[in-house]
Amino acid sequence: MSDEKVLIKGNYAIAQAAVNAGCQCYFGYPITPQTEIGEYLSGKMQELDRAYVCAESELGAINMVMGAVSTGVKAMTSSSSCAVALMQEALSYAASDELPVVLVNVMRTGPGLGYIYPAQGDYNQAVYGGGNGDYKIIVLAPSTVQECVDLTYRAFYLAQKYRNPVILLADGLLGQMMEPASFGEYPYPEVDVSGWALTGAKGREARKIYSVAPDEKKQIQHIYDLHKKFEVITENETTYEEFNIDDAQIVLTAFGSMTRNIKAAMNVLRGKGIKAGCFRPVTLSPFPHKRISELAAAGKDFAVVEMNMGQMFKDVKYAVDGKSNVDLINRPCGEWLSVEEIVAGVEGVMQGGKTYAASI
Amino acid sequence: METNFIIAGFGGQGVLLAGTVLANAFMIEGKNVTWYPCYGAEMRGGTVNCEIVVSDTEVSSVHKQDTDFALVLNQQSFDKFVQRVKSGGTIVANSTLVAESHPRSDIKYVFAPMTKIANDMGNGKVTNVVSLGVLSSVCKIVSKDFLAKGVEKVLGEKKKNLLPLNLEALENGAGSLALV
Numbered sequence: 001m002s003d004e005k006v007l008i009k010g011n012y013a014i015a016q017a018a019v020n021a022g023c024q025c026y027f028g029y030p031i032t033p034q035t036e037i038g039e040y041l042s043g044k045m046q047e048l049d050r051a052y053v054c055a056e057s058e059l060g061a062i063n064m065v066m067g068a069v070s071t072g073v074k075a076m077t078s079s080s081s082c083a084v085a086l087m088q089e090a091l092s093y094a095a096s097d098e099l100p101v102v103l104v105n106v107m108r109t110g111p112g113l114g115y116i117y118p119a120q121g122d123y124n125q126a127v128y129g130g131g132n133g134d135y136k137i138i139v140l141a142p143s144t145v146q147e148c149v150d151l152t153y154r155a156f157y158l159a160q161k162y163r164n165p166v167i168l169l170a171d172g173l174l175g176q177m178m179e180p181a182s183f184g185e186y187p188y189p190e191v192d193v194s195g196w197a198l199t200g201a202k203g204r205e206a207r208k209i210y211s212v213a214p215d216e217k218k219q220i221q222h223i224y225d226l227h228k229k230f231e232v233i234t235e236n237e238t239t240y241e242e243f244n245i246d247d248a249q250i251v252l253t254a255f256g257s258m259t260r261n262i263k264a265a266m267n268v269l270r271g272k273g274i275k276a277g278c279f280r281p282v283t284l285s286p287f288p289h290k291r292i293s294e295l296a297a298a299g300k301d302f303a304v305v306e307m308n309m310g311q312m313f314k315d316v317k318y319a320v321d322g323k324s325n326v327d328l329i330n331r332p333c334g335e336w337l338s339v340e341e342i343v344a345g346v347e348g349v350m351q352g353g354k355t356y357a358a359s360i
Numbered sequence: 361m362e363t364n365f366i367i368a369g370f371g372g373q374g375v376l377l378a379g380t381v382l383a384n385a386f387m388i389e390g391k392n393v394t395w396y397p398c399y400g401a402e403m404r405g406g407t408v409n410c411e412i413v414v415s416d417t418e419v420s421s422v423h424k425q426d427t428d429f430a431l432v433l434n435q436q437s438f439d440k441f442v443q444r445v446k447s448g449g450t451i452v453a454n455s456t457l458v459a460e461s462h463p464r465s466d467i468k469y470v471f472a473p474m475t476k477i478a479n480d481m482g483n484g485k486v487t488n489v490v491s492l493g494v495l496s497s498v499c500k501i502v503s504k505d506f507l508a509k510g511v512e513k514v515l516g517e518k519k520k521n522l523l524p525l526n527l528e529a530l531e532n533g534a535g536s537l538a539l540v
Contacts, residue, residue: 007384007395033399116400177422178380178395180387257422264420339420 005180010148010170011036013181014104017152018076019044021186023102025051025075027064029083032116033172034106037078051075058083062090062103069100070209072197074156078104080172081122082113085130091165092131095226096211098196100159104152104168106175109333118172119333120256123311126167127285134223136230138166138237139285143259145179151282157188162233163196169284171307173336174257234286241280244270248277250346251295253316254305255281258336262305265342276346284312292319301325303346307333325349361416363501364424366441367491368409369433369454374488377514378431379410381492382502385510386414389503396422407436414501431495432458433474433487442467452495454487470498472536478529486529493533504534 008016015037018026026045028038038054045052051068055061061077068075079087084105094101105126109119126139138158140151148170155166198207213219243263245251250269252262259280269276279295279302281288296302301324304313313328320326329345331337337345365382369375379395386393397410411427413419426449430441433454442463445451450468453460456475472494478487489511496504511526 005387007380007387007393172399173396173422176397176399178383179419180393260419261421263418267420336421336423338425 003182003184005182007178007180008145009036009176009178010142010145010174011106011176012040013145013148014078014152014168014170014175015040015044016183017149018102018156019048020183021153021156022074022190023050023076023156024073025053025065025068026077027053027055027061027068027075028077028079029055029058029061031080031083033108033118033175034078034080034104034170036175037104037106058086059090062087062094062101065101065103066090066094066097066099069159070097070198072193072199074100074102074160076102076104076156078106080106081108081110081119081125084122084125085110088125088130089132091129091137092133092135093211094165095131095135095137096133096222097209098163098226099165099209100156100163101165102155102159102168103165104170107169107171114333116172117334118174118176118257118307118336120171120258120307121309121311121333122169123255123284123306123308126169127287127315135226136164137285138162138164138233139169139283140166141169141255141282141284142174143255143257143280144181145174145177146181148174149181149183153186153188156186157191158233158237160191160193162229164229164233169256171256177257230286237283238286238288238290239282240288240291241278241282243278245277245279245295245300247275248300249275250301250303250350251277251279252303252305252342252346253279253292253312255284255312258305258307261336261339261342264339265305265346268339268343269346274346274350281312287315287319289315289319292316293321293323296320296323299324301327303327303329303349305329305337305342305345307331307336362413362420363415363428364411364413365429365431365495366409366411366427366444367431367433368407368437368441369488370436371404371406371408373433374485375408375433376410378488378492379412381489381507381510381514382495383412383510384513385503385506386412388509388513389506391416392419394419394422407434407440409437409441429495429499431491433491434458450498452491452498454491470494470537472533474533474536477532477536481525481529481532483525486526489526489529490533490536493530494536495533496530497534497537504530
């Protein structure tokens with residue numbers, strides 16, 4: 001692939017990036033607004049003599065991914081909100097089994113069946129998980145179509161590097177929009193999986209991958225090990241972006257495709273003499289608690305802008321820990337908060353310190 | 361400097377494709393651009409639209425309440441989007457299917473018989489490309505030359521045989537206002 005820019009939909013960008021990353025198997029079940037991922041791969045994987053299976057259900061799809069990745073190959077599934085809910089049991093198993101599952105969630109509106117409008121209501125589902133037990137998933141949130149490419153590459157790499165499930169958390173707006181992006185080459189080294197992958201036991205001792213733990217001591221140790229691993233991930237892989245942060249009095253904070261809007265709002269606010277900055281976590285898990293804590297200690301206030309009822313807001317509050325003010329500017333789903341609404345929200349916050357929620 | 365466009369019509373008129381050509385033209389010109397379709401549970405015969413935002417700097421938001429330009433290919437789209445044009449903005453309408461009217465006094469109106477021009481060429485399917493030609497003649501940031509490159513890019517190698525027809529449609533659209 002070249003560095004030439006192409007005008008491409010977020011969904012197709014994710015699909016092509018998965019191909020470039022060396023994804024050997026795709027298993028999925030259609031759902032709006034991410035169906036183009038499966039559609040694209042249904043042709044592409046066949047062309048490349050790789051595996052494409054339209055599964056009988058989302059449960060089937062995620063379990064097929066677990067089976068495929070346990071043999072050491074790269075594999076993924078993609079889905080959306082209410083259907084990702086069906087995959088939560090498998091994610092808990094995959095985390096415990098330390099399987100490099102890659103799952104793309106192009107978020108739509110919930111709860112329940114909801115609808116196909118874009119939303120960011122699965123922050124908690126992705127970051128805190130809907131499966132049982134103490135486990136953690138790596139969650140990456142692209143904000144542009146270019147990042148749909150870059151973070152898909154990173155998802156495959158991190159999954160194998162740490163043997164941990166990774167969720168790429170996009171949204172309907174990003175999946176459906178087109179923007180120029182370039183693919184370049186898959187930028188990461190291939191991870192050696194020969195030490196654990198199930199490739200047939202001929203000539204070596206048999207291996208097992210399972211999560212049943214009838215031995216209490218071993219289970220305690222297993223959970224400690226998983227969490228120690230995540231401490232390493234937190235230390236090495238936490239990423240975020242900052243804009244105009246040094247002199248900022250109020251820091252607009254958003255994730256995913258809302259980032260574009262807060263940057264524009266920041267520019268408008270600066271034009272009005274308000275020292276606004278922007279902060280945007282790239283990894284939602286591990287979350288950049290430490291950096292937000294530093295900024296709060298420096299006296300900077302936060303306005304969290306998101307398309308849900310305040311999910312990342314709680315993580316920011318936890319990181320700030322009372323050291324400065326944190327407010328929420330939000331709408332539950334549908335049309336993204338406009339630049340004007342965000343500017344009005346920040347001005348309202350700065351005047352009254354009250355939480356601002358946009359009307360529908 | 362940021363400008364946004366809504367292109368709308370009924371399903372089958374090729375408005376999403378017209379938007380794709382326009383967005384490609386801007387990309388080839390080296391500008392920042394986004395394309396966002398309306399998507400939902402649409403019915404056959406219903407309206408469809410896409411929004412293109414072009415900017416010298418980063419695009420501020422992909423989907424906006426109002427628009428600088430609305431390019432509308434049928435009556436329903438005219439009725440709906442004439443309300444969304446910014447004060448001082450322009451609506452460019454396909455007068456073959458849109459009755460000429462001026463419901464607001466604070467916007468500019470351009471009417472061109474896009475479907476008729478396409479039909480006169482013997483192929484009504486190029487109405488969408490004709491409409492882009494018209495747009496290029498009334499909007500100075502839309503370049504006909506880059507639209508031609510955009511058309512070429514979208515058609516690709518597979519449909520290269522359709523390029524002459526589409527370039528002619530672009531020219532006929534761009535020249536249509538001089539005839540009125």
